[in-house]
Amino acid sequence: MAPQFDVIVVGAGPAGSTAARELAASGARVLLLDRAAFPRYKACGGGIPRRTARLLPFPIDPVVEDQVSLLDIAWRGRYRFVRDSGEPFAAMVMRERFDALLLDHAGRAGAEFRPGSAVRSLEIGQPSALVRTEDGFAASAACIVAADGAHSPVGRMAGLGQDLAECAAYEVEVRAPGPRLRAARGTAFIELGYRPWGYAWLFPKAEVLSIGIVLPPGQAGTMKQRVGAYLRRLGLDTAAVAIARGHKIRFRRGGERIASDRVILAGDAAGLADEFTQEGISYAIESGRIAARAVLRALAGAAPLTAYQHSIDREVMPELRAARLIASMFYGMLGRFPAPWMQATRALPYLWDAFFAVQRGESTYAREVSRVPLLPALAAHRLARADV
Numbered sequence: 359m360a361p362q363f364d365v366i367v368v369g370a371g372p373a374g375s376t377a378a379r380e381l382a383a384s385g386a387r388v389l390l391l392d393r394a395a396f397p398r399y400k401a402c403g404g405g406i407p408r409r410t411a412r413l414l415p416f417p418i419d420p421v422v423e424d425q426v427s428l429l430d431i432a433w434r435g436r437y438r439f440v441r442d443s444g445e446p447f448a449a450m451v452m453r454e455r456f457d458a459l460l461l462d463h464a465g466r467a468g469a470e471f472r473p474g475s476a477v478r479s480l481e482i483g484q485p486s487a488l489v490r491t492e493d494g495f496a497a498s499a500a501c502i503v504a505a506d507g508a509h510s511p512v513g514r515m516a517g518l519g520q521d522l523a524e525c526a527a528y529e530v531e532v533r534a535p536g537p538r539l540r541a542a543r544g545t546a547f548i549e550l551g552y553r554p555w556g557y558a559w560l561f562p563k564a565e566v567l568s569i570g571i572v573l574p575p576g577q578a579g580t581m582k583q584r585v586g587a588y589l590r591r592l593g594l595d596t597a598a599v600a601i602a603r604g605h606k607i608r609f610r611r612g613g614e615r616i617a618s619d620r621v622i623l624a625g626d627a628a629g630l631a632d633e634f635t636q637e638g639i640s641y642a643i644e645s646g647r648i649a650a651r652a653v654l655r656a657l658a659g660a661a662p663l664t665a666y667q668h669s670i671d672r673e674v675m676p677e678l679r680a681a682r683l684i685a686s687m688f689y690g691m692l693g694r695f696p697a698p699w700m701q702a703t704r705a706l707p708y709l710w711d712a713f714f715a716v717q718r719g720e721s722t723y724a725r726e727v728s729r730v731p732l733l734p735a736l737a738a739h740r741l742a743r744a745d746v
C-alpha cells in the first residue's frame with residue numbers, strides 16, 4: 359500500500375519549499391518530491407528584491423553573494439546612465455545555494471524530502487490522489503501542490519495552468535577575471551533595446567557574473583546569438599562560460615484555472631511571474647504561502663481547495679496586472695522613441711525611484727500605477743492590441 363500523506367508537494371524550488379515548510383510547521387504530514395538531487399542548478403539571474411527576502415521568516419544572508427543599490431541602464435550600449443537606490447534594493451544569489459537554504463528550512467520544519475523523484479503520473483481519486491514517480495515510488499495524499507516549474511508536468515496531468523502566456527530566457531554564468539568581478543559589485547546592469555520588448559542583464563556574484571536575456575517566445579532561437587553580442591559589448595566574449603542554459607517563464611494574465619478540488623499550482627507552474635521584470639521568485643514564495651493556507655483550510659474542511667484560486671486572484675493578480683500595464687507602456691514607448699524615452703527616463707527621477715521602492719517592498723506596482731492619471735486607461739487600450 360502506498361504511504362499516505364496529508365499533502366504531496368511536487369517541486370522543491372522556492373514555491374514548493376515554502377509551501378512544504380509552512381504546511382509542516384502547522385503540523386501537516388508533508389511529502390516533498392523533486393526530480394533533482396539538491397543542491398541543483400536553476401537557470402536564473404538570482405536577483406532577489408528586498409521585498410522577496412521579507413516574505414521569509416529566516417535570514418537569507420548565508421547565501422547572499424552581493425547586494426546591489428546601483429542600477430546601470432543602457433540601450434544597446436548607448437544612452438547609458440546610472441541610478442542609485444541609496445540602499446540595497448536587491449540581493450544577488452546563486453539559485454543552487456538559495457534553493458538549498460529554503461529546502462533545508464522545509465526539512466527542519468518536518469517536511470519529508472525525496473530527491474530524484476520525477477513525477478510520472480497522477481491519479482485523482484476519492485478521498486485522495488495517487489502520485490507515481492519514474493523510479494517506481496508511489497504515495498497518496500488528499501491535496502497535491504504542483505510547484506514543478508514553468509513546464510509543470512503535474513499541471514498538465516491535472517489539466518490546470520493551460521493556455522498561459524510565456525517568454526524565453528537564457529542564462530550564462532561567466533567566470534570573469536577578478537578585477538571584472540570586483541568592478542561589477544554593488545551594481546545590477548540592464549541593457550534595453552530588444553523589440554517588441556525584452557532586456558539583457560548582468561548580475562554580480564561572488565565567483566561569476568550571471569548574464570542573460572529575456573525575450574518574447576518567438577525570438578527564443580536568437581537568444582544565444584544576442585547574449586554573445588552582449589558579451590562582446592561588455593568585453594567578456596573571451597571569458598570562460600561555466601554554464602549556459604535556457605528556460606521558459608510563464609505568465610497568468612486572466613482567470614486561467616490553477617486549482618481543482620485535489621490539485622493546486624504554485625509559482626511558475628501557475629504562471630506567477632511579472633511581465634515588467636520577468637521576476638518570479640517573490641510570487642513563487644508568496645503563492646507557496648497562500649497554497650499552504652489553502653491546503654490547511656481544505657484539510658480542516660473549512661473551505662474547498664479551489665478557494666486557492668480566489669486567493670491568488672485577490673492577493674497576487676492585481677500586482678501582476680499592474681506590472682503588465684507598466685511593461686506595455688514602458689516597452690511601447692521605448693520601441694517607438696528609444697532616444698527620447700531613454701532621455702526622459704533619465705531626467706525623471708520618478709520612474710526609477712518608484713521602481714526601487716517596489717523592489718524594496720515600500721510600494722507596489724499596483725500603487726504606482728494608480729498614482730499616474732490615465733495610465734491604466736492608456737495601457738488597457740494598448741494591451742488590447744499589443745504583444746505585451
Ligand SMILES: Cc1cc2nc3c(=O)[nH]c(=O)nc-3n(C[C@H](O)[C@H](O)[C@H](O)COP(=O)(O)OP(=O)(O)OC[C@H]3O[C@@H](n4cnc5c(N)ncnc54)[C@H](O)[C@@H]3O)c2cc1C
Binds near residue numbers: 369640
Ligand atoms: C533565465 C532566467 C532568469 C531569471 N531571473 C530571475 C531573477 O533574477 N529574479 C527572479 O525573481 N526570477 C527570475 N526568474 C524566474 C524564476 O527563476 C522563477 O520564477 C522561479 O524559479 C519560480 O520558482 P518555482 O518554485 O515556481 O519553480 P522552479 O524554481 O522552477 O522549481 C521547480 C522544481 O520542480 C522540479 N520538477 C519539475 N518537474 C518535476 C517532476 N516531474 N517531478 C518532480 N519534480 C519536478 C524541478 O526540478 C525544480 O526543482 C528567471 C527565470 C529564468 C528562466
